[in-house]
Amino acid sequence: MRILVVDDDINILELVTIHLSHEGYEVIKAANGLEALERIDEQFPDLAVVDVMMPKMDGYELTRRLREIGDIPVLLLTAKGELEDKEKGFLAGSDDYVVKPFEPKELLFRINAILRRYDKAVDVIIQVGPLRINRQSYEVSIGKRVLLLPLKEFELLSVLASKPNQVFERNFLIERVWGFDYQGDEQTLNVHIKRLRDKLEGIKIATVRGVGYKLEVLES
Template sequence: MKILVVDDDPNILELVTINLTQAGYEVRKASNGLEALEAVSEEMPDLAVVDVMMPGMDGYSLTRKLRAEADVPVLLLTAKGELEDKEKGFLAGSDDYVVKPFEPKELLFRINAILRRYEKAVDIQIQAGPLKINRQSYEVMAGKKVFLLPLKEFELLSVLASKANQVFERDFLIERVWGYDYEGDEQTLNVHIKRLRDKLEGLQDVRITTVRGVGYKLEVPVP
């Protein structure tokens, strides 16, 4: 998943980039509207995180261009919290709105929600090493071997395989698989990871590893 982050404040730009990268996203940065449009012309992102208050082309104008020319989903960042400013953002075509200062976790939750609405969270067909995952038929195959997985295990494996060899934070996995409003025990994630590990145990060079203090990643051979 590719996310374009646009902000003229280098500190905010770096903060957002670090958190999105740790969550498994591929990030491209731009410090103004013109750089953002150039980046989109070179490679289409799945979503853009755009600051409102930028010199030259402000976030509202950039949002209108991104929606009109490329139909890119947009989440706006701003220091303003007034209803009128929020209305202006939505009228420009933004999908959501986060007021600075913000918690990185909230930003991730809102990005995930937008991507779910656009059904871009995970590709329909996923290839990760020997694993082939079909999200339409809910099949997981490795060679001639077929894995029958319960729905939550299937969703968890799909997310991990969507960015093989990259680390996903625990909170990100819980939100993506169980939903933003999940109030259960974090132990649920541990149990599902263990079950997946047991089922993948016979596959050579495929394993789910724990990154202490962060989360998990699916390790597969690099082509």
């Protein structure tokens, strides 16, 4: 699991990094919002821990940008506990908040709770028949053949493969892969499904008319 930590206070940044690394998370560090947006172009996180008060771009604006980019859960770090600040954070799209100073155990507890809510607290490796997905290295293989998938195709396949033979509704897939506030055309999902079908051998993505899609393993 990969977590983006954004804070202009180097002491907080290092403290959070140490505790997350100790729990087995891979940490992406950034000192401000602009740097954070550059970093996620290189490594896409499963969750972001974002400080509210930062120069150049505050945590609220960064949260909005992260939600526009994809379904990235956000936990805000704030020095204030007033209701107005909490409301502003939730309106920006954050999932939870921790008030400074905080106990590292509380931060870890809230992170785990968010990941469970998003159903991201799953095994790093997903194995479905000959299909093997490594959620940490973003590597997909079918037998000995390794596939290089664009990020959205990888995320879509990971969701479908997480529960083989279960039907996922179209709206659910769009929200999980493109974000709950996605305003684009549903045709985008159709295009990504078609691309995956063209690349997969021995794996079937079945259409359930009027509902959505499910992943099946073809018998050899």
